[in-house]
Amino acid sequence: xxxxxxxxxxxxxxxxxxxxxxxxxxxxxxxxxxxxxxxxxxxxxxxxxxxxxxxxxxxxxxxxxxxxxxxxxxxxxxxxxxxxxxxxxxxxxxxxxxxxxxxxxxxxxxxxxxxxxxxxxxxxxxxxxxxxxxxxxxxxxxxxxxxxxxxxxxxxxxxxxxxxxxxxxxxxxxxxxxxxxxxxxxxxxxxxxxxxxxxxxxxxxxxxxxxxxxxxxxxxxxxxxxxxxxxxxxxxxxxxxxxxx
Numbered sequence: 001x002x003x004x005x006x007x008x009x010x011x012x013x014x015x016x017x018x019x020x021x022x023x024x025x026x027x028x029x030x031x032x033x034x035x036x037x038x039x040x041x042x043x044x045x046x047x048x049x050x051x052x053x054x055x056x057x058x059x060x061x062x063x064x065x066x067x068x069x070x071x072x073x074x075x076x077x078x079x080x081x082x083x084x085x086x087x088x089x090x091x092x093x094x095x096x097x098x099x100x101x102x103x104x105x106x107x108x109x110x111x112x113x114x115x116x117x118x119x120x121x122x123x124x125x126x127x128x129x130x131x132x133x134x135x136x137x138x139x140x141x142x143x144x145x146x147x148x149x150x151x152x153x154x155x156x157x158x159x160x161x162x163x164x165x166x167x168x169x170x171x172x173x174x175x176x177x178x179x180x181x182x183x184x185x186x187x188x189x190x191x192x193x194x195x196x197x198x199x200x201x202x203x204x205x206x207x208x209x210x211x212x213x214x215x216x217x218x219x220x221x222x223x224x225x226x227x228x229x230x231x232x233x234x235x236x237x238x239x240x241x242x243x244x245x
Contacts, residue, residue, distance in 0.1 A: 003058035005032070005237060007041040008050070008079060010098050011065030014197045024063035027189035028096075031230040044075050050082045054089040059237035062099025064187060068152055069101040069111045080106035092180035092240055094136075094233045097150055100175075100183030107177055110156035116169065118151045120202045122195060122223065125173050125186060131164030136182055136232050137174065144225040146173070146186030147195040149202070153185065180240065182233070188226030 007025045012018040017027075025041040032039075040057075042048040045067065051057065060083075069076065083106050086093060095103040101111045125146045131137045154172040157163065165174035165184075174184045187195075 002038075003056055003241060004038060004040045005034075005059040005061060005234065006051070006057050007039055008060060008062045008099070009041055009043045009048075010045050010063050010076075010079070010102070011067055013064075014194070014201055016197050017194065024189065027191075027194065028061055028063065028230065031189045031227045032234045033227070033231050034234055044079050047075060050079065054086060054091060057086075057091055058241050059092040059233065060086055060094070061233070062093070062095040062102060063189075064097035064099065064149070067098065069098060069105055070152065076102065087177065087181055090179055090240075092233065092237045093182065094230075095181075095183040096189065097185060097187055100185050101152055101154055103177070103181060103183045104154040104156075104158060104161070104172075104175070107158040107160070107181075109154055109158040109161065111152055112155050113151060114153040114170075118202060119169055120149045120195075120199050122146070123148050123167060123169065123186075125165050125167050125170075127165050128163050130162050130176075131174060134164055134176060135236055136176075136229060137164055139228050139232060140225055145223040146188070146225055147190035147198075147223070148186050149190075149195065149198040150185060154183070180236065184229065186226070188229040190226060192223075 007028055009025050013024045029036050029039050042050060105111045122145055124143050126143050127137055132142060153170060157172055157175050158177060161175040161177055163175055167173060170185050173186060176182050
């Protein structure tokens, strides 16, 4: 039986999408460019139970969420514990937004509200020297556009984390924990349509506290960097599986 990439769904996408059967997991699958049968989705925020058999998993993706990591809900604590075991099994993990923050907290980092408030839009992200050489991000330009929608951030990285990307607003846009655990604050699964809905929703709720004129302009620009990251992650999972054979 072929191993699957596990998608840990930690919340629903904007209602416009999940009410039409297009949730975070569907966005990720589309971006990865692999058949849906290659993935297994578990909704941990609805108390879905994560598998005990790590031999059936080739990789893990943790979605974004409307919840806050600092809420420390029971399902979050259980998921953190499971992720520690997955890392021990050297399974590649990619945490997105909330997932990025959950990984940081699970492994000793600090998460909290960003001091400058909510960020929604399309922003420039800069790779560090390590990021430019890392297999997940190597195909990207040194500075690339990414979609963002978050209120909380990783305020302090885990001690053994390597910083791979940052920008003027978010000092920890991507980090890596050896051997194959990644967190990205930006949303690689988002499209132009999704981020436009995110901006509309945030404005409606009065949630946007930070959105520069440059970001407002870029919000209307379709980008490809996110799908590149997702496809690179799938390749990484496949490569590691081949090495284990």
